[in-house]
Every structure is written in C-alpha cells, then in structure tokens.
Amino acid sequence: MLVVGGGIHGVGVAQAAAAAGHSVLLLERQGLAAGTSSRSSKLIHGGLRYLETADIPLVRESLRERELLLRLAPELVTRQRFFIPVYHYTSRRPWVIRTGLSLYAVLAGLGAKVRFRTVPRAEWGNLDGLTTEGLQAVFQYWDAQTDDVQLTRAVMRSAASLGARSLCPASFERASVGADACRVTYRYRDTDQVCEAKTIVNAAGPWATSLLERIDPTIPGLAVENVQGSHLELLGRVERGCYYMEVPFDRRAVFLIPWRDETALLGTTEHAFQGDPASVTPFPEEIDYLMTVYRHYFPGRPSDILDAWAGLRVLPGSQGKAFSRSRETQLPVDDPRQPRVVTIFGGKLTGYRATAQKVMRQLRKSLPVREPVADTRTLPLRAVD
Numbered sequence: 118m119l120v121v122g123g124g125i126h127g128v129g130v131a132q133a134a135a136a137a138g139h140s141v142l143l144l145e146r147q148g149l150a151a152g153t154s155s156r157s158s159k160l161i162h163g164g165l166r167y168l169e170t171a172d173i174p175l176v177r178e179s180l181r182e183r184e185l186l187l188r189l190a191p192e193l194v195t196r197q198r199f200f201i202p203v204y205h206y207t208s209r210r211p212w213v214i215r216t217g218l219s220l221y222a223v224l225a226g227l228g229a230k231v232r233f234r235t236v237p238r239a240e241w242g243n244l245d246g247l248t249t250e251g252l253q254a255v256f257q258y259w260d261a262q263t264d265d266v267q268l269t270r271a272v273m274r275s276a277a278s279l280g281a282r283s284l285c286p287a288s289f290e291r292a293s294v295g296a297d298a299c300r301v302t303y304r305y306r307d308t309d310q311v312c313e314a315k316t317i318v319n320a321a322g323p324w325a326t327s328l329l330e331r332i333d334p335t336i337p338g339l340a341v342e343n344v345q346g347s348h349l350e351l352l353g354r355v356e357r358g359c360y361y362m363e364v365p366f367d368r369r370a371v372f373l374i375p376w377r378d379e380t381a382l383l384g385t386t387e388h389a390f391q392g393d394p395a396s397v398t399p400f401p402e403e404i405d406y407l408m409t410v411y412r413h414y415f416p417g418r419p420s421d422i423l424d425a426w427a428g429l430r431v432l433p434g435s436q437g438k439a440f441s442r443s444r445e446t447q448l449p450v451d452d453p454r455q456p457r458v459v460t461i462f463g464g465k466l467t468g469y470r471a472t473a474q475k476v477m478r479q480l481r482k483s484l485p486v487r488e489p490v491a492d493t494r495t496l497p498l499r500a501v502d
C-alpha cells in the first residue's frame with residue numbers, strides 16, 4: 118500500500134495497514150505533521166457542539182476514540198476540564214447546555230470521569246480571570262487534550278515498529294492505475310523513483326484534490342472547500358482548564374486552551390481560502406476577531422500575542438456557514454468494484470484510528486489476504502523524544 122501524506126491520517130493508515138499484515142510505504146513531502154496536523158486546536162474530543170446538528174454517530178465514535186487514546190497514549194493524551202460560561206446574553210441557555218452535556222455524558226458511557234457539574238458561584242473568582250459581569254452559570258465537563266505533532270510522530274513510530282516504511286522528504290508526483298496494481302512515481306533525493314502498489318491512499322489533507330489530478334485515469338474529486346482556521350498563542354498561563362466561549366455576535370465557539378508552560382492557545386476562526394495550501398496564514402481580521410472575543414471574556418489578562426498560525430479544514434462545499442457544515446470524513450474510491458485509490462477528505466485528529474479502519478475496509482477487495490500482526494485498539498503510543 119502506498120500512503121501519500123504524513124499527517125495524522127496518513128500515519129494512522131500506515132499503522133492500520135501494517136497491523137493488518139500489509140507492506141506499506143508512506144511518502145511525506147515536507148515533514149511529519151507539517152500540514153493541518155500541527156495546526157489543530159489539539160483537542161481529543163467528542164465534539165459537544167456536533168450534538169446541535171444531531172451528528173450523534175460522529176459524537177459517539179469520537180467519544181469512543183477519546184477513551185481509547187486516553188488509555189493507549191497516557192503521555193500524549195490527557196483528560197482536561199472544560200468550562201462553559203453562560204451570561205445573560207448567551208444564546209444557548211443553561212437548560213440547553215445542561216441537556217447537551219447530559220447527552221454527551223450518556224454517549225460517553227456515564228462513568229465518573231465523564232460527569233459534568235455546575236460550578237458554584239463561590240468558585241467563579243478562580244476561573245483564570247473570566248469576567249463575572251452578567252455571568253449566570255458556569256458548567257464544567259471533561260474532554261481531552263494532546264500535542265498533535267507528538268501524536269502524529271508516535272503513531273508513525275508505532276507503524277514503523279510493525280514494518281511500515283516512510284520516506285521524508287519524498288513527494289508523490291503521479292500514478293497510473295492498472296487492472297492489477299498502480300504504478301507510482303515519486304521524487305526522493307532529487308531523483309524520480311518508481312514503485313508498484315496494489316492500492317494508494319490519498320491522505321494529502323488540503324492537497325488531496327490536486328493530488329487526484331495527477332492520477333491516470335482521472336478520478337473525479339468531491340465538491341470540497343478548504344476553510345482556514347487560525348490560532349493565536351498568548352502569553353499567560355491558564356490554570357484551571359479550557360474555556361468554551363460563545364462569540365456574542367455570531368454564536369460560534371472560541372476556545373481558550375492551556376498550552377506549554379506559560380502560554381495559552383486561542384482559536385479558532387473560519388475564513389474562506391483559495392490558493393496554495395502551503396501559503397495559509399492568519400488574516401488580520403481573524404486576529405482582531407479572536408482578540409475581541411478574548412478581551413470581552415478575559416478583560417484583565419495579558420494580550421501579548423507570541424505566535425499566530427492557520428490550518429485548513431477540508432469541508433463539504435456548500436453555501437452554508439462553515440461552522441455548521443458536517444465534520445464527517447468522506448472516503449470516496451476510484452472504482453467501487455475494484456478500489457485502487459481511496460481519498461480521505463476532512464476528518465478529525467480524534468478519529469484518525471477509526472478513519473484508518475474504514476480506509477482498510479474500503480480497500481479490502483483489492484488487497485491480498487494477510488494474517489494480522491497487531492490490533493490498533495491495543496497498541497500503546499509513546500512520545501517520541
């Protein structure tokens with residue numbers, strides 16, 4: 118199997134394929150997690166807000182994967198407190214949030230670690246400088262946090278321990294798909310190299326559509342859009358957990374997340390993007406937007422911006438707001454009767470392992486029968502030094 122892309126999805130597929138006993142080569146053009154997988158909000162979460170769009174299967178799967186990662190990767194994925202403040206002007210009223218959190222806890226299996234609570238008024242003053250003006254209620258629930266780059270490296274190391282090979286920097290150039298196999302040309306150490314693969318997994322993230330154009334015969338892509346999301350790294354430690362804030366003027370969610378020793382992450386935005394994915398960078402209006410929300414809810418905290426970056430979500434193309442579009446992963450194949458090429462559009466860091474299993478199922482008809490050597494549900498993931 119040839120895998121293009123060393124983001125979380127590419128390494129996840131490499132791990133799943135190697136565990137299933139297949140021979141795998143992964144090509145990464147720039148560096149592991151150089152694309153979207155280093156620019157996420159770094160949350161391993163069920164996606165509380167997807168309950169609003171009734172994406173119950175996605176939430177259930179993400180919660181299951183969250184619990185699995187907490188067990189398999191304790192150095193890399195840790196449980197984190199989340200606070201949702203409700204003000205007199207917040208559009209989602211306390212009963213709505215209570216109902217959502219109850220359903221979230223039920224879908225997570227109702228254990229002690231997934232319960233939520235209402236934070237007593239006496240504790241409001243200890244919430245990292247959150248303004249109490251107009252505050253009516255604060256809810257606290259649990260999700261998890263990771264370092265996306267470290268997680269990607271750890272999954273690749275697990276794949277390599279099962280025999281998967283990776284080349285980096287190595288760039289997929291083109292492929293022709295035949296009746297029995299695919300002939301792939303890639304560039305490594307300034308020369309074109311050729312290999313044969315039974316199947317190709319296009320895990321090139323925001324480059325996935327342009328990659329399809331280099332496969333013969335041409336495979337039609339899906340109608341997808343790259344939508345950029347920006348984060349700011351701010352000076353100042355956040356002690357208690359993550360804050361989930363409703364933006365007063367558009368109802369979107371913005372997070373303030375503890376990060377490194379003395380900093381916090383603030384994100385994210387949704388901004389239409391066109392052009393070369395490698396050039397994505399925050400727009401000044403995105404920085405203004407995030408800082409307006411931050412100063413509104415945390416008026417006394419420092420406002421020093423240490424860093425800013427943007428990443429690209431691959432979302433189904435449509436007229437609606439990006440915030441309410443489905444986050445379900447799409448996995449189209451070139452030919453359902455004899456699939457040789459599968460493309461991963463969209464998806465979440467949290468669900469990478471489940472997505473990789475679905476990719477394996479999509480390609481089953483075209484892969485040789487092999488004896489599995491491991492099960493990704495039980496493989497521990499350790500931080501790479």
Ligand SMILES: Cc1cc2nc3c(=O)[nH]c(=O)nc-3n(C[C@H](O)[C@H](O)[C@H](O)COP(=O)(O)OP(=O)(O)OC[C@H]3O[C@@H](n4cnc5c(N)ncnc54)[C@H](O)[C@@H]3O)c2cc1C
Pocket residue numbers: 121122123124125126127144145146147148149150151152153154155156157158159160161162287288289290320321322323324328345346347385428429430461463464465466467468
């Ligand atoms: C702003 C934002 C916040 C997010 N927050 C979260 C979150 O908190 N939790 C969560 O679960 N998910 C989150 N996500 C989603 C998650 O980050 C992505 O779904 C995931 O990182 C996508 O990984 P990927 O492997 O598909 O793509 P990428 O990480 O972009 O990897 C694609 C790779 O392909 C390589 N490549 C491209 N072309 C070639 C080629 N020709 N040859 C070789 N290599 C090539 C690129 O260099 C790149 O490394 C967020 C996404 C965004 C944009």
